[in-house]
Structure formats: C-alpha cells, structure tokens
Amino acid sequence: MREYMITVIIEHRKGIITQHSIDAVNSALYLASIKRCSLRGVVLSDEHFIDEEKFIKEFNIDLEVLLNSKLADYSAEGYIEVLSGFFRNSPSHFIIIPHTPQGYDYAPGLAIHLEIPCITAVTGIRKHNDNAAFQRLYAGGRIVSEVVPECGKAVITVNPSPGKVPQIRNESAPSISVKKVNASLERTVEVLLKESVPRAGDLLRAPVVIAAGKGVATEENMSLLRDLARLFPGSSIAGSRGACDIGLTDYALQVGMTGKSISPRIYFACGISGSPQHMAGLRGAGTIVAINRDPDAPIHRMADISIVERIEDFIPEFIRAAKQ
Amino acid sequence: MKILVCIKEVPHSESKPEIDFDTNSLIYDRDKSSFIINSSDEYALEEGLKLKDTIPGTELDVITAGTQLQIPVIRRALEMGADKGFILKKEPHNDPPASALIAAFVKDKNYDLILTGVMSDDNMEFITGPSIAALINYPWASSVTAMSVDVQNNSVKAEREIDSATLEIVTLKLPALITVQSGINRPRYPSLSNKLSAKIKPVPLIEIGPPPDAICPVEIISLHFPESKKGAVELNGNTGEKSQALLAILRSRGEI
Numbered sequence: 070m071r072e073y074m075i076t077v078i079i080e081h082r083k084g085i086i087t088q089h090s091i092d093a094v095n096s097a098l099y100l101a102s103i104k105r106c107s108l109r110g111v112v113l114s115d116e117h118f119i120d121e122e123k124f125i126k127e128f129n130i131d132l133e134v135l136l137n138s139k140l141a142d143y144s145a146e147g148y149i150e151v152l153s154g155f156f157r158n159s160p161s162h163f164i165i166i167p168h169t170p171q172g173y174d175y176a177p178g179l180a181i182h183l184e185i186p187c188i189t190a191v192t193g194i195r196k197h198n199d200n201a202a203f204q205r206l207y208a209g210g211r212i213v214s215e216v217v218p219e220c221g222k223a224v225i226t227v228n229p230s231p232g233k234v235p236q237i238r239n240e241s242a243p244s245i246s247v248k249k250v251n252a253s254l255e256r257t258v259e260v261l262l263k264e265s266v267p268r269a270g271d272l273l274r275a276p277v278v279i280a281a282g283k284g285v286a287t288e289e290n291m292s293l294l295r296d297l298a299r300l301f302p303g304s305s306i307a308g309s310r311g312a313c314d315i316g317l318t319d320y321a322l323q324v325g326m327t328g329k330s331i332s333p334r335i336y337f338a339c340g341i342s343g344s345p346q347h348m349a350g351l352r353g354a355g356t357i358v359a360i361n362r363d364p365d366a367p368i369h370r371m372a373d374i375s376i377v378e379r380i381e382d383f384i385p386e387f388i389r390a391a392k393q
Numbered sequence: 394m395k396i397l398v399c400i401k402e403v404p405h406s407e408s409k410p411e412i413d414f415d416t417n418s419l420i421y422d423r424d425k426s427s428f429i430i431n432s433s434d435e436y437a438l439e440e441g442l443k444l445k446d447t448i449p450g451t452e453l454d455v456i457t458a459g460t461q462l463q464i465p466v467i468r469r470a471l472e473m474g475a476d477k478g479f480i481l482k483k484e485p486h487n488d489p490p491a492s493a494l495i496a497a498f499v500k501d502k503n504y505d506l507i508l509t510g511v512m513s514d515d516n517m518e519f520i521t522g523p524s525i526a527a528l529i530n531y532p533w534a535s536s537v538t539a540m541s542v543d544v545q546n547n548s549v550k551a552e553r554e555i556d557s558a559t560l561e562i563v564t565l566k567l568p569a570l571i572t573v574q575s576g577i578n579r580p581r582y583p584s585l586s587n588k589l590s591a592k593i594k595p596v597p598l599i600e601i602g603p604p605p606d607a608i609c610p611v612e613i614i615s616l617h618f619p620e621s622k623k624g625a626v627e628l629n630g631n632t633g634e635k636s637q638a639l640l641a642i643l644r645s646r647g648e649i
Contacts, residue, residue, distance in 0.1 A: 217614055
C-alpha cells in the first residue's frame, strides 16, 4: 500500500462537495508542497461517490471512497469508527478536515482514537524549518499563535483560508479506490436532516450589508443601523452570532460559520469584534468598513476602512453628512 | 438522572491579553480583567438546569479544571441551581488538557448526560467536549441548538446546525455528551434562596493523577498580534471628519 503523509477528508452533501472541502483540499495541497509529500482525499458515503470524476479532474489527487449504507448521513460515531479503522491500517501524518460543524464534531474524537494531537480552526499554514507551522487565533481573534506538533503528526481542522492558496499539483496520475467498510453505529439511534427555513434571501443578494455585533448592545443603536441601511438601496441588516444571541437580530440574518456566507460589495461591521467564526461568512465580501469603539478589536485589522468610534456617535453624524 | 456540566472560567471578551514572549503564553492581569463563565458553557448549564426542573430526581453537578482562583465560577453555577461543584487541580498552560482530567474524573461516576459549551471564548478550539466523550466512550453531538431527553427510551434528541440551510437531528442513546451552541436558551439569574444555600456548599479541589497515555505535545512557537490587512486605511480626526472621509470614499465609488 502506498504511504501517504497527508490525507484530506472530503465533506459532501449527497455527493456534492462543499465549498469548505474545496478550501480544505487547497490547504492540504499547500501543506503537501511544504512537506514535499503525497496527498490523498478520503470520502465517506453510502453509495458510489458521484462527484469523483469531477473531483479527480479538479484536484488531481488520489481518492479513496469508503462505503457503507450507514454513512448516508453524517454521525460522529460512524465517522470515528470508519476513519479510525481506516487510519490504523493506512496511517497518515497529517489528517486535514474542514473546520465546519461536521468537521469539528468528529476531529477531536478521531485524534483521541489515533492517539495524536488535534489542532483546530487553523487559519494559515507556514513553512517552519523543514516542518509546517499551523496558525490559529485566540481571544476572539486578538492574538495569532503558531503551533507545531512535536511528533509531526496531527488531526488538523482548517478554516477557509482568507488569502489565495497557490495551486500545487501532484505529479503522478491520480488513482481512485472504492471499498466497502464496516460501520455498526450502536448508539446513534437516528440521524435526520431538515431544511431550516431560509428567510434571508435579501441578505444573500444585498450589495450593501449593515451588520450588528454584540457591541451594538441596545435597540436604540439597532435603529441607528436601520437608518444607515436606508441610505443604501437594496441593502440588508445582518448580525453576528453574539448579536443574535442577545436578540438584536434574528438568527435568519446571522452571518458566519453557522450562519450565512455572503459577498456584498460593502460590509459595514458595526460593534463586531471580528471573531474567525464570524469572518468565515465574509470570504467573498468586497470592502469591509469597521465601526468599533475598541481600537484593539480584531475587526480593525481585517477591515479595509477602519473607524474607531462609538456607534451612537458616528452613525448619526455620518447620516447627517450624507443627507447634506 | 445524573447530569454533569463542564464549565470554564474565561476572561470577559473585552479583557485584553498580553503576550509573555519568554514563555510564549498569554497573560491577563487579574486585577484589570473580569472573569466569567464561558458563554456557551453558561447556556449548557441552563439547559441542564431546565432538565433538572422537569425530570424528578435529577442531580446536576458542575466541574471545572483550575485552582482556587476558579471557585467564583463554580459558586456562580451553584447559585444558579447546581447541586455540587468540583475543581480538578490544573496549573494554567500545563498538560494534561482539561478533557483528560474530566474524563479521568467521570469514569466511575455514571453520569447519564454530560453537557458543555461548543467552544471556549478564549482558546476557540471546539475540542474539550468531543475529547471527553471519546475518552470515556460516550456518543456525542456538538454545536447543539435544541435538545430534549426521552427518559422512557433512555435517549437524547439533539438538533445541530450543519450550515445556514440545514439542521441535523440526531438521537443518541444515553449516556451521552452534548456540546451546546450559544443562544439556545436564556440563562437564569440566581434566586435568593439558591444564593444563600450556595454560600455554604464546599467546592473541593480534587487532584487527578497524570493520564496513563500522554499524547505528543503541541509546541507554541510564536504568539503575536494580527497584522492589518494590506491597503487598509484608518480614518482619523474627529467624528465629523471621519464621517466626511468615509462619505468621500463611498461617493467616489458611486455607492451613495
């Protein structure tokens, strides 16, 4: 059996590869270029993986498809059972998993079963001597750390990379292997998927989005954001998870990893700290305007236009100026 | 039913960490920063307390890893209605991770349900809950936004957000572990009677030996503050001048 240093687990919905998986493959390709080693993709599914020809064409890496009828829908138990068995027979130094509600659900457990460390929510990969250093954020994005697993092995969950990843190709022709695997799933009684009500059509299409964070704090400030939105035809209000949690905006308007991914021309981040979970929903955004009274808020380092001001001071003043 | 809620003390989100470049670690000035229960852990605690309110005979314990410094967050959880609180002795920044200590603690305790937050606000790792479950061989579901316990069938049904358009509803046999997403409920304020009874409850500091199989450590090679985006501008001046500057940029692009 061929030995692989790096394996990337491909997330899909009924055979359709998710955008996060494509990002994860790109991160894995980049890591492979640093480590100068081979790379493979692994897919778990209940039927023949329908996207594999497209996959091979797009990424040009080897692919292993693991099939079992109990893998129709994701479950931590099923993925851990199948993947820990798979990696015990066919080890990999680095296992790259998209940092999604699915990925971070099973990655730590897989690492425990394989007795290797788990490094989550990685935002960047850098060459460090002959090794790779993984970047991740602390304290809501206020601090960047770079970590190296001492044994050169780890399960890694990757956030979508904010920058462009160099396209690196494997030299050899890719191979596909499809095999049936065992999955008992003794304690997962049932898994159902349900469509949540998408009520944010306007948010997804809006050219300008005015987004509230926890820092907006009050209903009075929220109405200032609505006044600001009226200056931009077709604009929409949105909120960070923190803003939704305190009732400033509806969860249907939440932007971020567990909310919507949007790509407006202009994004006003009002009272938003700029956590990586929030920024994950803004990959396609054009100009980010940050309005936050805290000069140290991470959002000021990710914004194109940074304004250190209180919401209640700046927005009325800006609206007055715009109306003159 | 026996429930354990795992909580962590975190600095308030507006507290600013300093970097100790000698040890590559983060330091919070305890005099200048306030410390609270990690937000999603507080939602997990409320979810547990709701079960305690509705299922007769339910006992609910809270646990954290740390030192005497963490007594206030355990005390707060007792005030909210937890029956017993424990601290597992752990020095900051040192291995083993909290998940290994908690797993060692719960092994012979027969908890039916373990609840914790989806991630800690300071380290943002999403790692402790699933790691505990994997170590003690409980099934788990993370990032849960609604849950219910079926006592007769000895199971828990949990709703998870998969993405903005999809919910996953997973039913697990008990015992199980659930990590809770923020916003799932409204955490209660302590009642006066709970406040009084919490005052006299002991908070034992428990020493757990090193876990049997330590895994390879992850070395922090650097810590730094993030760099600004290339080409970013910071608007200066008073509020009026900043407004005019933003207006000029947006007008030049025909946005306003």
